[in-house]
Amino acid sequence: MSDVVIAGYVRSPFHLAYKGALAKVRPDDLAANTILGLIEKTGVKPEDVEDIVMGCAFPEGEQGFNIARLVGLLADLPLSVGGMTVNRFCGSSMSAIHYAAGQIALGAGDVFICAGIESMSRVPMTGFNPMPNPALAEKSAAYIGMGDTAENVAKKYDLSREDQEAFALKSQEKTAAAIEAGKYKDEIVPYILPDGTVIDADGTPRPGTTAEALAGLKLAFDENGTVTAGTSSPLTDGATAVLVCSEDYAKANGLTIMAKIKSMAISGCAPEIMGIGPVGASQKALERAGLTIDDIDIVELNEAFASQSIATVRDLGISEEKLNIDGGAIAIGHPLGATGARIVGKAAQLLQREGKKYSLSTQCIGGGQGIATILEVA
């Protein structure tokens, strides 16, 4: 059986929800444009693509009607290319990659476009019609707000506001440095607005952030807490696309193999501390790969919040120089359904660029889950 490889990664620019440059862009248009960018960049033959698997955390409104299929039609891909929408909240597009890997392993296809989309401007987090089961809301924290989970993790791990702000500042600094060095240029597919404006850079990072500015922000979720907007990932509009295929197909068709998928895992945890989800999932994935955390050279951890990132780093024993070397979601943003594919694609890119062997991509998921993917250099 052939190995499963990552053979391409692109994303749209990421912009702040509501006030950013993509607020008026339909998510299906943004996703279609990004997928076309992936096809162009990798040179994959569209007719060979088995399926578009698209992660989306709130698949309704303009993200509804099985957006994966609609995006294929919008992009004028051959009618034979399928489309499936996957929802695991923030883990959606990483799950899309896992699904494709499974299909390839089963011999149920060779080429998959694994994408992710979220317009947090146009479909609100919670969706338009949140209707929780009152009995479940009563008996568990299933519907808990994400900010509250960040506060819970901060309390549980005794993380001060200063700890979190130091982490957030670092994220902003790493991101700013990476942008400055042109390290993001390669992955961004420009989007052209109807008036001709070309959007080809992220609008989310705040390069001038200072410790003083962060310390001056208001508490966002709990008047007695420690978490602010500055130590949380911003609401973001964005799309991502990763090309997942069998190693045989990639080689036969002259595609650039960025990395191989080594192992994958899902693990649940308590909803009220969903931020530590990456710990259990990463441990499972490491075990399945026969590796320890010290074997990992590159870690792409989604920074939903500084508190849960610090907790995860501590519990897993991740050394700082390996972590999010081009910056993380606190600066770049977190378009829910699109993030999973970004941190897998980014890890593959970094393995190639830095000449390293193993990477771990992992993230927490609302409702209490973690997801992890380990890649190996090809």
Next chain:
Amino acid sequence: MANTINKVCVIGAGTMGAGIAAQVANAGVPVLLLDIVPKEGDNRNAIAEGAVAKMLKTQPAPFMSKRAAKLVETGNIEDHLDKVAECDWVVEAIIERLDIKQSLYEKLEAVRKPGTAVSSNTSTIPLAQLTDGRSDQFKQDFLITHFFNPPRYMRLIEIVAGPDSNADTVAMVSEFVDRKLGKSVVDAEDSPGFIANRVGTFWIQQAVNAAFEQGVTVEEADEIGGRPMGVPKTGIFGLIDLIGIDLMPHLMKSLTSTLPKDDPYQAIARSEPLIETMIEEGYTGRKGKGGFYRINREGGGKVKEAKNLQTGEYAPARGSRLVRGSAAKGDLGKLISQEGKVGEYAWAVLGPTLSYAAMIVPEATKTIVGVDDAMKLGYNWKFGPFEMIDNIGVATLVERLEADGLPVPEMLKVADGRPFYRVEGGKRQYLGTDGGYHDIVRPEGVLKLEDIKLSSEPLLANSSAALWDVGDGVVALEFTGKMNALDEQVMKLIKKAVPLVQKNYKALVVYNEGSNFSAGANLGLAMFALNIAAWSEVEKLVKGGQDAYKALKYAPFPVVSAPFGMALGGGCEICLNSDAIQAHAETYIGLVETGVGIIPGWGGCGEMLSRWINNPKYPKGPMPAVSKVFEIVSTATVAKSAAEAKEYGFLRHDDGVTMNRDRLLFDAKQRALAMVDGYAAPEKPEYRLPGPSGAAALQLAVDSFHKQGKATDHDVTVAGELARVLTGGDTDPTEITTEADLLKLEVEGFMRLCRNPKSQARVEHMLETGKPLRN
């Protein structure tokens, strides 16, 4: 000449110019705002742009909505003056210097299209000097439009036409500022200070002089010179603090330099050393370190202090209660003759001021009505000087003036003991300079209930409401209780009115001429019922209100509500239950019940749901409209203008907005009449609501607000009851919820909250302090 004004240019982006531009934008008319190019920086439009940005943050807001700000195009007079050719009216509001104004006019003459009106907002420079050297054509199109600060909120505009001004141009501008900008036009002559500021400055000077001379304290002066005279409670010194003490010497200088040497103002104009010191040290009033009053926050407290005019020291302000009996209730004759300090000070202020006001007719304006209107609209006096003279009595005033050796002006001689106003044949008349009485003629499109009342009796009336025939088959429902509060009597009158209108009339408008449309239900009565635990009485009141409002809603004739000022709680709900709303632009409407620990009980919940469910621009499904209404009502949101009320859904998009308060009844009546042909009462709405699942979602949101410290414990309880109503109680999205179901839920939730001691504490606190209790 252009017949209408479709675009305006305002030159000068200072407080006045920018404020005028904002009001033009508030009227939905595009406006070009220009200022000079700043000496520093790259942005040549920085001054005008900065003015707009600043206005978006100013409170009270110059803009009625953020959308209005988009109608203001900014620029500078070096690069963009040619755009004046696109405008039908140019308002100049630049620095008060003749040479600079004249040079601007010269440039304007070259770029404007012929017929474009040009007006100056000058408050000091005579028109003849402004147009000196300009062409005849320019002089024909030129006039003075003197706005008051802030232009959005002050209703007065003084318009001065010159001898060469084209009557059509003046009419076009007057019509525009009246109908579109909502200002009340008072025609003034080209005389120094025009009307309001001339009388106002004299009045302030006289009151300050008298306080220093007679040893009257700041607090006493403001007590005597405020409410008892029908002057806003800021009185004299509070008003100076508000406008800025440093402005006083400027006003004085400009008037003393332009008024003739024998004008009585010249004799009283002087500045006190204490006031000069205050200005030097930065005690310029509310905008400075403090003024005649200040709030002392030393030691973490908040103490209102007043300045001692003799020593210059601050001391805690002492409430003054010197004015007694009918003198406190508006009897000016009693006020000026009360023994001691009160009578002495009141006379020292009123005697010379009223005499001065009488002296400027017809020099500053042709009729006494102009003076009275100017002071009422420009200084918010409840009565104009001539109305005050009538209150005292012309003969009494003349006697006192003569006794004091003060001059008796010509108008008082003309009156010869007769009142300045009278009612004859159901019409209000004023005394002209010719010694004869003349009808006060309202402009076309102005209909006032106060005029109607002079010649007719109400069709129905009780202690809290009345019904008037306002002509053409339309009746007006007027609230008449204190603060226009709503109670059982109002509801009873509505129920009587419906069959009467059905039988004899075509339509009904809900309208009144109080200071506010209605502040809502009579809380005092409600508290009384709560105190004696008269639950069935309270429930009867809630249901009675629902029945009355729904009787209006489903009556076989159109009902139009015409809110203005505050329309809160039950005052908002009667509007929501009407077929249409014709609102004054300055309407502050909202469902504020949660502030006193209860929820809307007169159908407001269902009506707001209908508005949001039927908003075509809003997402569908069981939750979006519910969430939106919940957000608006649970936070007791009050719209700060009719434009904002549309954004919140209190007004529908096709509801009308009247800019000029005086035109509200006429417009509402026309709107009602337009609906008469083929009128059918609305169908009863049916709702699909989310039930307990939706309530659980709202509960989660409230919990997080509670955690953030934005909602108190009792807020959570009140919000829970509101959520239950808005989500339809125990319903399910597969079922239909009727209007009757929602009304029943309203009553149940309302009654549960009424029984809650924390809600009762909120009502009590509101009654005692006028402020919401955050328990």
